Structures are given as C-alpha cells and as structure tokens.
Amino acid sequence: MPDEITPRFRSMLDRFVAFKAAKVATSPDGRSFGLASNESPNGPLPSVLEAINQAALQANRYPDFNCTALIEAISATFKVPAEHVAVGCGSVGVTKMLVEAVAEPGTEVLFAWRSFEVYPVLVGLTGATAVTVPLKDERHDLEAMADAVTERTRLILICNPNNPTGTVVGRAEFEAFLDRVPADCLVVLDEAYGEYVRDDDVADGLELYRDRPNLVVLRTFSKAYGLASLRAGFMVAHPVVAEAARKTALSFAVNGVVQAAAVASLAATDELLARVADTVKERERVRDTLLSCDWTVPSSEANFLWLPLGEPTAEFAAACEAQGVAVRAFPDEGVRVSIGSPDENDAFLAVARAFTTGRRA
Structure with missing residues (x-):
C-alpha cells in the first residue's frame, strides 16, 4: 500500500500554538x-433576556449585516459618530479584523508579554512577526515598547487593564508613548475590562482617540455586560480605520440574537x-x-x-x-x-x- 498522502497545509502551522480554553x-x-x-457571575437582566427570547423567534432569518441598531446604540451611549464604530464577534473578533487588515509577512505586530493569550495566535495566522516586550513589575513597559518599534511595525496591541495581571497604563505615560509611535503605525488600546477600572489616572481611549487618527479602542459585551456566550465586541476609531476593519469581517459574524441582547444591555447600563x-x-x-x-x-x-x-x-x-x-x-x-x-x-x-x-x- 502506498504511503498515505495528506493534504498540504500552511507551513506556519508546524510551529503554531493554538489557544486552549480553561x-x-x-x-x-x-x-x-x-x-x-x-466571566460575569451574573446572568442576563430580565430586559436583556426578553430581547434574547424575542430575537430567537427570528432565527430563521439572517441578521442585519450592518448591525445598524447596535451601532446606533453604541454611538449614542458612548457619544461617538456611528461611522467610527465597527462591530465583531467579541473584542477578539474585532482584534482579528484589525490584525488581518494591517499585518502580512514581512511586517511586525508588537505587544507586551505576558498579555492576552490570543494576541500571538492572531498574529501568527497572518504570517507577520510577533514582537514581544517583557512586562516590568507586572505592567506594560511603554518606554521599552516604544524603543522596539521599527519601520516594519504595523500594529501595537496594549491591553488595559492587562490580562492576566490586571495592571493599568496611566494617561500621561500612554500619551507620551503615543507621541513616540509613528503616525502610520496603528495602536490598539484593548479596554475589554474598562468598566471595572476605578483609578481615575487610567488612560481613557474614548477620550484620547479623537485627536489620534492611529489610535483604536476596543470594548466588549462579554465581561461587564455578561454576554460572554453570545460574542459581541466593537471598536471605535477614525473612519478610515473602521472601514478597513469592516472589509476583513466575516459575514454575519454578529448574529441577530446578540445584536438584540447588546442593544438591550446598553439600554440597561x-x-x-x-x-x-x-x-x-x-x-x-x-x-x-x-x-x-x-x-x-x-x-x-x-x-x-x-x-x-x-x-x-x-x-x-x-x-x-x-x-x-x-x-x-x-x-x-x-x-x-x-x-x-x-x-x-x-x-x-x-x-x-x-x-x-x-x-x-
């Protein structure tokens, strides 16, 4: 019997380490x-659960491809223009959209380590090079990260608060960091846990991005809003960035049930x-x-x-x-x-x- 012939896969899979759930x-x-x-220890609020039940009755229909009602609700809640918003399958899905929009072989994506486990996974799939900078006292070392930027750096990921250490980046140090980053390099401030922040000195991406065309802010409905199972997240950025990210989105990735649940959650903030x-x-x-x-x-x-x-x-x-x-x-x-x-x-x-x-x- 001849040797078994197997399908040909991408060579990078030989060194690829996939994400493993707990x-x-x-x-x-x-x-x-x-x-x-x-995860949140709390289930959906009654008003959110009702929205989920009603949306489930339409499960035979495709959801709104443009997530119009959800984007309008995000726009109103966070006081940002609707054209600045793009949504995806959790903040991880939105991160994937951004990485795929800018990263390719020969380019670099920079992030601290240890940080969110999915970052190297998403970067590895694009063929770009992941460049990691060690944490300093469990915090992002922004000076060292700025020093690590090269002409090949397309994207910088900063998790704030950082997962898994819970530490934060202050506004002044973050602005000083942004001043050192080239204007054509995208900086992503991942605020998946932003609702839990009580330190007034922490950098607020939604305030800072308005004057920083290369700054993107990520939020999620998985943590504070208690919709981890339904998967919805969003980014806020200048229109050229939001539009580029939308081009890489998987069609109908944000289903109708989660769109309804997220809108109801924003109404019950x-x-x-x-x-x-x-x-x-x-x-x-x-x-x-x-x-x-x-x-x-x-x-x-x-x-x-x-x-x-x-x-x-x-x-x-x-x-x-x-x-x-x-x-x-x-x-x-x-x-x-x-x-x-x-x-x-x-x-x-x-x-x-x-x-x-x-x-x-």
Whole structure:
C-alpha cells in the first residue's frame, strides 16, 4: 500500500500554538467553581433576556449585516459618530479584523508579554512577526515598547487593564508613548475590562482617540455586560480605520440574537454597572484577604487577580482543581483567578489559605 498522502497545509502551522480554553474543575463532592475565564457571575437582566427570547423567534432569518441598531446604540451611549464604530464577534473578533487588515509577512505586530493569550495566535495566522516586550513589575513597559518599534511595525496591541495581571497604563505615560509611535503605525488600546477600572489616572481611549487618527479602542459585551456566550465586541476609531476593519469581517459574524441582547444591555447600563460595582467590591475583598495571608497580589483594575507564583504555579492550580475551583494557570509564571460570586470567591480563598498554611508546616 502506498504511503498515505495528506493534504498540504500552511507551513506556519508546524510551529503554531493554538489557544486552549480553561478546563472545568470538579471537586470530589461534585462542586464546580468556574474562576478561570473572567466571566460575569451574573446572568442576563430580565430586559436583556426578553430581547434574547424575542430575537430567537427570528432565527430563521439572517441578521442585519450592518448591525445598524447596535451601532446606533453604541454611538449614542458612548457619544461617538456611528461611522467610527465597527462591530465583531467579541473584542477578539474585532482584534482579528484589525490584525488581518494591517499585518502580512514581512511586517511586525508588537505587544507586551505576558498579555492576552490570543494576541500571538492572531498574529501568527497572518504570517507577520510577533514582537514581544517583557512586562516590568507586572505592567506594560511603554518606554521599552516604544524603543522596539521599527519601520516594519504595523500594529501595537496594549491591553488595559492587562490580562492576566490586571495592571493599568496611566494617561500621561500612554500619551507620551503615543507621541513616540509613528503616525502610520496603528495602536490598539484593548479596554475589554474598562468598566471595572476605578483609578481615575487610567488612560481613557474614548477620550484620547479623537485627536489620534492611529489610535483604536476596543470594548466588549462579554465581561461587564455578561454576554460572554453570545460574542459581541466593537471598536471605535477614525473612519478610515473602521472601514478597513469592516472589509476583513466575516459575514454575519454578529448574529441577530446578540445584536438584540447588546442593544438591550446598553439600554440597561445603569443596572449592569451596579453589578460591576459589586464585582469591584468583591475584587478588593478577595485581594485584601489574600494579602492578609501573605500572598503577593498586584493591584488590579479588572475582574480578576494575578498571583505571580512562579515555580509553585502548577502545584497551586492542582490544589484548586482538587476542590472544584478552576483557575487559569500559566506554568512557572502565575495564576489568574476571576472574581465570581461571593460563594465562588470563598471557595477559592479556602484553597488559598490551606495552601499557604500547608507550605509553612
């Protein structure tokens, strides 16, 4: 029998590392506490659920290709022109649209590391070169990032707050960074966790982009708005950038149900932000408790905390998993734990207390 012939694939797949979703953890008594994916612990509000139900009745019809009602709602809520808005399948989908619009073999995309896990995945698929700059004290080192820009740099990704460390970039340092970036290089400020920020000094992309034609701001409905399963995100940028991104969008990627849910969510912003305030309170409670147990925990402006454990990372993640607590582990670096409901957070804290006590014994 002749040697098996297989289809020919892109050579870059031989060195490509795909994104891996977090595992579900189950304790011996059947409990599961999902604190690995930065989800909201709250389900949709009643008004949003009603919009979802009504939209589902039209599932046999294609959605509005242009997402007209959603873009109009975003425009009104955030006080930006509609032509400055493009939507996609979560902020990841919008990032993919932007990367595909500017990156190609021979070009570079720059981002900090460690940062959002999907960045190297999206860049790798384009054939562009990913250039990473190490974090400094768990924060973006903007001076080093500016130094790393070359004539081949097409795109710079800045996650603010940063995933997984939760740290932020201040307005003054970000503006100084923008002043050093060439005007033809696109800078993407990923504000997926922006609703959880309480530090008034943090750079606000929606304020800064108006005078910066090469600045793009990303937001999502997956986190604070609690629509992670439905997948909707958007970008705000000058029209030439928004139009270029739309050209790379997958047709009908934002389905009719999520369009209706996102519009309803924007109409219920006050209610949703009250839930966000509860998460912020829990974030501070969990961090204060960890600090009191001698954990090192950087201040976070997101809906998660970062534990820079180093070598014991796998051991601690295993201890969490044994008790049904799912966390996101980055081998030999640290653990990211999402802020869930008080009961979920207490389950995590019980493991954290037991872990530190066991290591002292």
